Amino acid sequence: MNRRVTVRDVAAEAGVSQATASRVLAGNESVDPALARKVHEATRKLGYTANVMARALRTQHTGTIGVVVPSISNPYFISVVEALEGVLAETQRSLILCDARDSAAVEADRIALLLGRMVDGLIVIPVSATESATALRSASAQRPVLQFDRYVEQAGTDFIGTDNRDGLRQMVEHVRSRGGETLAYVGSRATTSTAVERLDAFRSLVGTSARPEHWELLGEYNVDWGLEAGRRLLDGGPLPDAIVCSADLIAVGVLTVLKDAGVRVPDDVKVVSYDDSMMGRITSPTLTSVRQPVEAMAREAIRLLDHGGPSQDAPRKCVFTPRLIVRESTGGT
């Protein structure tokens, strides 16, 4: 826990100059193989690790990208992080992750933190369609920034996401094809682009007769809100044929309440959801849910980040098409 081992130490140990040691470690310079071996030995012996910060100060890049997610306990976001990590690993790069704790202030803070640590780029799933704008915009003046999943118009950065309207269309058509006529919507408040698009799509797909006010419940993207919404639905009179949830976390809460009340899913009411996260595979019944092509999106995200868009010009938007995965909560297969 004392002093760090530096190139200087390695150089001294190997009996060469600092420059030579550095060259060997970099690998791509031409150095006498004998000296190179000595340096490698010294490196191993001393347990040397390059100080990324010092190097970055010099080279202005770190081989690391920063990722900020709204909440680390949302399994969908975790799946995104894992996909990004996989893609970055292909090119020997890595990722550091920060949790915005669903707060735009924390998010701004984390973006500054990452920027100060000279990440080569930033991938952000923004907390808010409005409040996240400033931090994103000023970050993108320093480094390539890409928004993922949720879009903040004002940020002026590139974007990777999915067609939420189409996802919702698939959900609604599916439950209708299974005989669902009356539909309730349980989603999050319209503070993010995904929330807005999903709600809008639901409204335009479902006629007003099948959509009384008390069947449109808007809260947060978490399990507690799902529980709360489920209770309100139960207390609000007869249930709809199907409940359309805008996220697995919410659907999980809803399912729990329904189960406790003895409501059978899918027999009494169908439940359809969005995210296709691991959670939906462990509930009972398992969840019919919209899956986003996370792998492909991650790959494209890194590609865009690498070909650092002149965010001044026209921010690029890349929208993928999601696909409904049918499981037990709507009758299966």
Next chain:
Amino acid sequence: MNRRVTVRDVAAEAGVSQATASRVLAGNESVDPALARKVHEATRKLGYTANVMARALRTQHTGTIGVVVPSISNPYFISVVEALEGVLAETQRSLILCDARDSAAVEADRIALLLGRMVDGLIVIPVSATESATALRSASAQRPVLQFDRYVEQAGTDFIGTDNRDGLRQMVEHVRSRGGETLAYVGSRATTSTAVERLDAFRSLVGTSARPEHWELLGEYNVDWGLEAGRRLLDGGPLPDAIVCSADLIAVGVLTVLKDAGVRVPDDVKVVSYDDSMMGRITSPTLTSVRQPVEAMAREAIRLLDHGGPSQDAPRKCVFTPRLIVRESTGGT
């Protein structure tokens, strides 16, 4: 996305020396208020943000600690990260997270990455009781390192964990008090201290008659292994009265298989588990599981890290006592 603004720029703009600008920005030095105002103006005008890496290079600390977990998709680990984050926030510090993808090699890599980024300390949940040792040991020569949850003897660092044997005792006594006589164990291979301790405890608590070989199933800490183990249990003849799982991820897999086979939990077989993660609250039935006092452990972890133990001397071990949370999978309440 161009050049960064530096203190030099700020100083020039404000018409003072670099040192003065730095002093003003640091806040705690005595500077002429008039000059200070000028500096602040310049800062705002130029949109200056301190380069954390350069600063860190000088001060040797960053206000950031690094955390490495075996797998980011294990909700228990996520809960640990969240708890740590909360404690750090109290002192204006933050955390960066890396995923070791259940590989000691990746883990070593991530530790080096974090060290290179000059984290003030490292909290690691080690991947392996043997293979993780070298990386931990050499890391602890540079910075305070603390092992969390899983212990690697050879690493010689401080440790925070829980009394796994006591946890297991609670599990076994609980199912017995509910009439469970024959018990199966589904856990992970003995590659980590937690796996070893839980298995050992199970073995010494449960007489050999109630513990035939085919009722001791050892695999990995993930859902797939739970599924696999569940199938083997079903295929292996009559079921035991209770299944003791060493992690919620595993229990979730087991529950899924049992459900598909029409086995009723807890009526036909009880299931008890370890971790008390969010997952166990959304399954059906909900899971009886051992809860670790994660908040308290996180607080103590940071405390130990801050009072950087001379890891040379005697590594400190701090062991908390877990508590069983009873839910539906063993009959509730």
Next chain:
DNA sequence: TTGAAAGCGCTAACAC
């Protein structure tokens, strides 16, 4: 091929 020296952006002695 190798070494000496400059400098990335910052702070902390040390002078004034």
Next chain:
DNA sequence: GTGTTAGCGCTTTCAA
């Protein structure tokens, strides 16, 4: 109270 200067650990000219 303020400025000058010397590095933190690294890479990279520029000479040799």
